[in-house]
Amino acid sequence: MRLARVEAGGEAFWALLEGDVPQRIRRICAPFETWAPTLGSGDWGQLTLADETLALADCRLLPPLQPGARVFGVGLNYLGHLQRLGSEAPAHTLAYFKPESALVGAGDEIQYPAATAQLDYEVELVAVVGRPLGDTPNASACLLGYTVGNDISARDAGRGIGRLDLFTQKAMDRTTPVGPWIVSLDELGGAGQPALELRLYVNGEVRQQDNTREMIFGLDELLNYLDARIALRPGDLVFTGSTHGVGLESGRFLRPGDRVVAQIQGIGQLDNLIGPPRLLSPARRSGRLGLPAAG
Structure with a gap:
């Protein structure tokens, strides 16, 4: 089943999408914490639905994040990407946080931040x-499902100090599309490592193409890595790493006006435009802000 976080009539809520090509939705009346723990296994028992349906076209798709949940990311997880950068598989993954303010939904504009020239x-x-x-043996059995993410990154972050700056690289406002909805775990093969085709297009050109079975660290290992440090909660999102073909490898970075489409088999796609550059007023450019050179 497909689950979306939507906004309609000025109110945000969870909804069940009807049909393989969803055109209508039905509001979920029960609290998230009552249905999320069992829905991944196909148990609809706690899913109380409204009688009335709404047209999906009349709703805005929001990032599918439960209010109060956290957003985690992991990296260094596809060997093809690392090899193109002259690296090898690491001993373990690298993790980071994303604030909720970094997220945008399907169809939303991606902000081009002031703090990068290599988006x-x-x-x-x-x-x-x-x-x-x-104590679940297979951590992935605890998932509600999967969605699509585009982990937009500032590749030049930290270059001026010769160190990794994940705060700038991964946390900037309105730079991370997520959605368009969640597909429940039971519809994508259940627990274990998924094998889903993923692609990314920039202005219609394929830039990334791979399969999630090629991850260095599988879903169970990634979830256990995070949970050993910070106990995961219902609603938390975990970005699982990206494959080769990124702009860092070719030097072909995003520009304002670019259309970026991220697709994953069996889930859906994100279609977003890169907005105009965010400009800081001259009064705010004083001090050592680590901003790219003008022009």
């Missing part, structure tokens, strides 16, 4: 946690 794209499978991992 990059990264199509990623995003796991959605349904229940605490606890």
Whole structure:
């Protein structure tokens, strides 16, 4: 099943999408915490739905994030990408946080931040946690499902200090599309490592293409890595890393006006435009802000 976080009539809520090519939705009346833990296994028992349906076209698709949930990302997870950068598989993954303010939904404009001149794209499978991992042998069995992410990154972040600056690279406002909806775990093969084709297009040109089975660290290992440090909660999102073909490899970075489409088999696609550059007033450009040189 497909689950979306939507806005209609000035109100945000979770909804069930009807049909393989969704045109109508039905509002979920029960609280998230009552249905999220079991829905990934196909158990509809706690899913109380409104009688009335709404046209999807009359709703705005929001990032599928439960209010109060966290957004995690992991990197260094596709060997093809690392090899093109002259690296090898690491001993373990690299993780980071994203603030909710970094997220945008399907169809929303991506902000071109003031703090970069090398804005990059990264199509990623995003796991959605349904229940605490606890002692479950296969951590992926605790997922509600999966969605599509585009982990837009500032590749030049930290270059001026010769160190990695994940705060600038991964957390900038309105730079990370997620959605368009969640597809439940049972519809995508259940627990274990998914094998889904993923692609990313820039202005109609294929830039990234791979399969999620090529991850260095599988879903169970990624979830256990995070949960060993910060216990995962229902609703948390986990970006699972991106494959080769990114702008960092070719030097072909995103520009204002570019259309970026991220697709994952069996889930859907994100279609977003890169907006105009964000400009800071001269009064705010004083001090050592780590901004790219003008022009």
